[in-house]
Amino acid sequence: MAVGQRTSDDASAPAQGWGLNTWDSPWLNFKFLLGAGIVLLILLFGLVGPLFWDTDLAYTGAGPLNKPPVWDEGGLPEHPLGTESNGRDMLAQLILATPSSLKVGFLAAIIGMGIGMALGSVAGYVGGWWDHVIRTLSDSAVTIPALVVLVVIASYVQMTDTTAMALILALFAWPGPTRLVRSQVLTLRERSYVRMAHLSGASALEIMFVEMLPNMLPWLAASLTGGISAAILGATGLEVLGLGPTRVPSLGLIINQATTNAALVRGLVWWWLPPIIILMVIFVGFFLMTIGLDEIANPRIRQFSSTRRERTAAGELPPVEPIEDGTAGEEEAALEVDDLHVHYFTPRGEVIAANGVNFSVRKGEILGLVGESGCGKTTVAMAILQVVQPPGRIVQGAVRIEDRDLVSLSGRDLRQVRWRDLALVPQGAMNSLNPVTPIREQMADAILAHENIGRAELEQRILNLLNDVGLPERVIDMFPHELSGGMKQRVCIAMSIALNPQVIIADEPTSALDVVVQRVVAQTLLEVKERLGVSMVMIGHDMGLQAQLVDRIAVMYAGNLVEVAPVESAFAEPLHPYTQLLIESIPSIRERKPLNVTEGLTHDLRDPPPGCIFQFRCKHVERICRERRPELVERDDDHLVACWLYEPERHSLIESEEA
Amino acid sequence: MRGLTKEYVLQRFLMYLLTIWLGSTLIFVIPRLAPGDPVSEMVGRLSLDSGYIENADKLIASWKARFGLDAPIHVQYFRYWGNVFRLNFGYSLSHFPTEAWSMVSRALPWSLGLLTVATVLSFSIGVTVGSLMGWRRTPRWLQMILPSSLAFTAIPYFMFGIMLIYLVAFELDWLPATGAYSRRVDPGWNLPFIKNMLSHAILPVVSIVLTSMGGWALGMRGLMISVNNEDYFLLAQVKGLSPARIFFRYGVRNAILPALTALALGLGGLISGSILVEFIFAYPGTGYSLYQAIISQDYTVTQAIANLIILVTATSVFLLDLLYPFIDPRITYKRTMR
Numbered sequence: 002m003a004v005g006q007r008t009s010d011d012a013s014a015p016a017q018g019w020g021l022n023t024w025d026s027p028w029l030n031f032k033f034l035l036g037a038g039i040v041l042l043i044l045l046f047g048l049v050g051p052l053f054w055d056t057d058l059a060y061t062g063a064g065p066l067n068k069p070p071v072w073d074e075g076g077l078p079e080h081p082l083g084t085e086s087n088g089r090d091m092l093a094q095l096i097l098a099t100p101s102s103l104k105v106g107f108l109a110a111i112i113g114m115g116i117g118m119a120l121g122s123v124a125g126y127v128g129g130w131w132d133h134v135i136r137t138l139s140d141s142a143v144t145i146p147a148l149v150v151l152v153v154i155a156s157y158v159q160m161t162d163t164t165a166m167a168l169i170l171a172l173f174a175w176p177g178p179t180r181l182v183r184s185q186v187l188t189l190r191e192r193s194y195v196r197m198a199h200l201s202g203a204s205a206l207e208i209m210f211v212e213m214l215p216n217m218l219p220w221l222a223a224s225l226t227g228g229i230s231a232a233i234l235g236a237t238g239l240e241v242l243g244l245g246p247t248r249v250p251s252l253g254l255i256i257n258q259a260t261t262n263a264a265l266v267r268g269l270v271w272w273w274l275p276p277i278i279i280l281m282v283i284f285v286g287f288f289l290m291t292i293g294l295d296e297i298a299n300p301r302i303r304q305f306s307s308t309r310r311e312r313t314a315a316g317e318l319p320p321v322e323p324i325e326d327g328t329a330g331e332e333e334a335a336l337e338v339d340d341l342h343v344h345y346f347t348p349r350g351e352v353i354a355a356n357g358v359n360f361s362v363r364k365g366e367i368l369g370l371v372g373e374s375g376c377g378k379t380t381v382a383m384a385i386l387q388v389v390q391p392p393g394r395i396v397q398g399a400v401r402i403e404d405r406d407l408v409s410l411s412g413r414d415l416r417q418v419r420w421r422d423l424a425l426v427p428q429g430a431m432n433s434l435n436p437v438t439p440i441r442e443q444m445a446d447a448i449l450a451h452e453n454i455g456r457a458e459l460e461q462r463i464l465n466l467l468n469d470v471g472l473p474e475r476v477i478d479m480f481p482h483e484l485s486g487g488m489k490q491r492v493c494i495a496m497s498i499a500l501n502p503q504v505i506i507a508d509e510p511t512s513a514l515d516v517v518v519q520r521v522v523a524q525t526l527l528e529v530k531e532r533l534g535v536s537m538v539m540i541g542h543d544m545g546l547q548a549q550l551v552d553r554i555a556v557m558y559a560g561n562l563v564e565v566a567p568v569e570s571a572f573a574e575p576l577h578p579y580t581q582l583l584i585e586s587i588p589s590i591r592e593r594k595p596l597n598v599t600e601g602l603t604h605d606l607r608d609p610p611p612g613c614i615f616q617f618r619c620k621h622v623e624r625i626c627r628e629r630r631p632e633l634v635e636r637d638d639d640h641l642v643a644c645w646l647y648e649p650e651r652h653s654l655i656e657s658e659e660a
Numbered sequence: 661m662r663g664l665t666k667e668y669v670l671q672r673f674l675m676y677l678l679t680i681w682l683g684s685t686l687i688f689v690i691p692r693l694a695p696g697d698p699v700s701e702m703v704g705r706l707s708l709d710s711g712y713i714e715n716a717d718k719l720i721a722s723w724k725a726r727f728g729l730d731a732p733i734h735v736q737y738f739r740y741w742g743n744v745f746r747l748n749f750g751y752s753l754s755h756f757p758t759e760a761w762s763m764v765s766r767a768l769p770w771s772l773g774l775l776t777v778a779t780v781l782s783f784s785i786g787v788t789v790g791s792l793m794g795w796r797r798t799p800r801w802l803q804m805i806l807p808s809s810l811a812f813t814a815i816p817y818f819m820f821g822i823m824l825i826y827l828v829a830f831e832l833d834w835l836p837a838t839g840a841y842s843r844r845v846d847p848g849w850n851l852p853f854i855k856n857m858l859s860h861a862i863l864p865v866v867s868i869v870l871t872s873m874g875g876w877a878l879g880m881r882g883l884m885i886s887v888n889n890e891d892y893f894l895l896a897q898v899k900g901l902s903p904a905r906i907f908f909r910y911g912v913r914n915a916i917l918p919a920l921t922a923l924a925l926g927l928g929g930l931i932s933g934s935i936l937v938e939f940i941f942a943y944p945g946t947g948y949s950l951y952q953a954i955i956s957q958d959y960t961v962t963q964a965i966a967n968l969i970i971l972v973t974a975t976s977v978f979l980l981d982l983l984y985p986f987i988d989p990r991i992t993y994k995r996t997m998r
Contacts (some may be wrong), residue, residue, distance in 0.1 A: 043745070060890045076721065104695050121975075125865075135689075136677065138678075138679060140684070141675055141678045141679035141682055142679075143925050143928070144679055144925060144927060144928045144974065144977045145679060145683040145686070145970060145973070146681060146683075146928040146931040146969055147929070147934070148932030148933050149932060149935065149950070149965075149969045149970065150690075150970075151684060152935065152951075152954060152966075153954075154687075154690045156957075156962060158690070160952070169690075171972065172686070172690075223832075230814075234816050235932075237816070238818070238932070240937060241818065241936060241939070242935075242954075243955070244954065246916065256822070258705075260822070265825060265830060265837075266830065273826075280816070280819060281814070281815050281819060285814040285815075287814070288813060288814030289814075299882060300886050301886060301889065302881075302882055302885055305885045305888070324667050340716045388897050391796070403731055415900075416900040416902065417900065419897075419899065419900030420898065420899045420900045421900065424898070425895065425896070425898045427891055427895050428891070432890060432891040432892060432893075433892050433895045434892055434895075435892045435896070435914070435988070436892070436990060437988060437989060437990075438913070439916055442909075446896075446901060446905070446909070447899045447900075448898060448903065450900050450901045451900060480989045482989070482990050494893075496766075519901040558906075603874065
């Protein structure tokens with residue numbers, strides 16, 4: 002195990018380099034905090050400025066004309082940022098203008114948010130006619146070019162102060178929040194805790210504020226920061242056009258005066274540039290806050306950025322070393338899985354999802370891989386297919402088809418083997434077909450990636466495949482949303498046999514279907530297997546179904562194989578205590594027995610105990626089980642088990658060690 | 661079942677009418693809700709400018725009669741709608757014998773050209789960048805470079821435009837700063853004119869594209885990340901398809917659907933922003949004309965342009981809506997099911 006040991010040590014190192022936002026509150030998002038800091042700083046400039054600088058200098062005639070800033074030639078120390086063509090001091094103007102620009106934005110966005118929350122929650126919660134009206138109104142209002150209407154309004158209504166401006170801007174600030182709150186309420190309404198609150202008699206307002214609001218908070222905050230910057234942009238736009246309040250200083254007004262006085266042509270950079278810089282800093286601040294909040298609200302984005310970091314870390318690991326003595330497996334094996342280790346490099350440590358899994362699938366047989374949820378059976382399937390998703394990674398082992406190790410293949414070599422030799426019937430047939438392309442194209446895709454055939458032949462082949470799984474020919478032109486769950490799953494089966502692969506991995510192929518359809522799909526799988534003589538790995542947790550379908554069964558517990566046996570002997574004479582437990586828990590109509598349910602996993606997958614993996618749930622646990630890991634050993638004819646109970650020498654093993 | 665259904669088209673068309681009605685009504689109602697009325701306001705401003713106007717009261721009364729502002733508000737409203745429908749807004753006040761509509765229609769091609777080019781460029785570049793950013797298989801060097809294209813995302817178009825004018829037009833003198841073409845070329849389908857016209861369009865287009873593509877990119881990145889986790893995306897990998905095919909047919913093809921919705925919803929904002937860009941670059945499109953109409957207090961032209969912009973925006977959204985069922989087969993299906 003020297004190799005495995007080293008690899009896992011190296012891999013755990015980068016996991017410690019994780020930043021703030023993993024073990025602390027998600028609000029400690031770097032972008033959000035940076036943005037908030039920038040906005041606060043700008044606000045502070047406007048609020049504290051008047052204490053240090055005489056803002057009366059912001060008015061006409063307060064100083065000499067067109068003086069450059071102090072660091073330029075001709076600049077005056079009493080006007081550090083220079084003066085413009087009316088003799089107004091630039092620093093004083095900026096100090097007065099900044100807070101008023103911010104105020105308009107905050108006010109308009111908060112009013113808009115208030116309206117939006119009221120309308121959105123009514124639409125989402127009350128629904129019906131109200132929802133229809135509010136949704137239609139906000140959908141169409143959101144497409145009206147706001148500034149056009151604002152400009153027209155502003156040309157009639159003399160806006161005297163920033164509050165009037167904010168009120169008018171708020172006219173266009175409500176549709177966004179309304180749409181957001183509505184969709185959030187609709188989603189949250191279906192969550193069980195909200196339903197529970199409803200059943201327990203909480204009032205609509207209570208549910209809204211206690212159950213829903215906290216869950217929408219990041220979304221609302223992102224919408225608010227986005228709204229503030231949109232409102233500042235609208236206000237500044239009006240001011241730049243000279244349609245804002247002209248008596249109150251504002252950043253847009255300074256730009257307007259600069260451009261109408263040809264400051265650009267005259268080279269008076271210090272006139273037009275500083276307000277633009279301040280505005281840009283404000284917008285960058287709000288923008289950072291918004292995307293930070295987006296990451297807080299949408300964990301997938303956060304996860305993606307972090308798995309990229311993880312992948313970089315995992316990418317530095319040495320590549321998996323091929324196992325040389327690979328011929329140890331059986332001669333007639335179609336697929337060999339050899340000492341497979343898959344680890345997930347999560348922020349909280351390295352999760353061992355598959356720990357030295359060994360098995361082979363013989364030609365023409367169905368091997369069942371069973372175990373409770375989370376035991377690693379799907380991880381093994383993904384590892385065989387070479388699609389372990391980051392932060393997961395195969396750290397050791399080999400997956401062989403016809404003496405080619407898939408783990409060591411990549412790029413074009415791997416693509417060639419995929420589907421031609423190794424196909425998949427996926428777990429979630431509901432979502433495994435591309436929703437926007439017809440079945441024809443999805444099946445053609447798989448065939449054309451590996452074979453070069455003409456159109457007519459391709460069409461005939463697809464029709465034959467559909468026929469093979471008992472689907473009518475018209476399915477070829479249908480879209481996934483037009484098919485039922487069972488039909489989709491049969492399309493997936495048809496697709497999997499398109500290239501006559503050596504091995505098909507069927508990942509819980511029937512789990513999402515109702516019982517009758519389950520039978521049809523299982524029957525289809527069996528027929529296909531009989532006709533083509535294909536080998537199959539059938540993953541599932543339904544022992545009853547497995548008993549009817551598979552030839553041999555492999556039982557997995559906490560990332561380890563604990564028993565591999567022909568299905569008859571596994572059911573007649575299960576050796577491992579965990580297999581016994583699984584078989585006992587199959588419900589039976591003939592006798593009512595108490596459900597023998599014990600608690601699920603009892604150890605931490607990041608830190609498996611020494612000794613047997615099942616020790617905490619096992620009735621027969623002995624001293625050696627706590628100290629040494631049992632190997633998978635053949636105890637009966639073709640019946641392998643990893644359990645000390647069947648090792649006659651187990652007592653002497655411990656004693657000899659102590660001696 | 662697929663493509664357009666009568667019901668879907670009808671529903672979208674009603675939305676189209678509603679949007680136009682809402683926008684035009686806002687333009688009609690808000691000025692009348694405000695204290696005072698547009699005419700008194702205008703005359704008041706005139707007298708502020710010139711000091712004093714003789715017979716201001718008579719002037720106000722006659723202008724009110726001229727615009728029908730003395731009629732009851734509902735009569736005004738119906739007349740207003742009659743005008744909007746016939747695209748008849750009367751004569752321009754500042755260029756009297758010219759009709760408001762003819763002034764507007766002269767400006768429209770410039771804006772349409774500028775905005776179409778800018779929107780298509782910014783959307784397609786943004787979507788490409790975002791898709792690559794959200795794809796697990798994007799080469800690492802590309803992943804490092806791509807975020808730099810977001811640098812100008814937070815900056816409003818027109819501010820970026822001012823800086824571009826200053827740097828590229830005045831300091832470096834590479835491109836013309838303002839206008840749609842120089843006086844020295846003859847407008848028409850000749851090469852010098854087209855070259856001249858294009859050189860004038862570069863800076864406005866660049867300032868819109870560079871500042872708006874980041875928004876599309878960020879949105880697309882999030883959508884692409886979601887698609888990355890879909891079962892069909894995984895199955896496409898297992899099928900042994902080439903990365904390019906997975907990326908386009910399974911990734912982008914699905915992720916772009918909400919982005920197109922966002923485009924339809926964002927058109928209004930884009931057009932709003934372009935008004936300021938036209939103002940900054942003195943580009944003779946509708947936005948610039950709107951500004952000029954407002955500073956010359958040309959009441960009729962202002963109305964005409966505002967309504968036209970609302971109409972054009974709503975039409976583009978409507979066309980995008982009609983396109984959508986062809987890209988997403990599920991849209992009309994759901995509706996016919998219920």
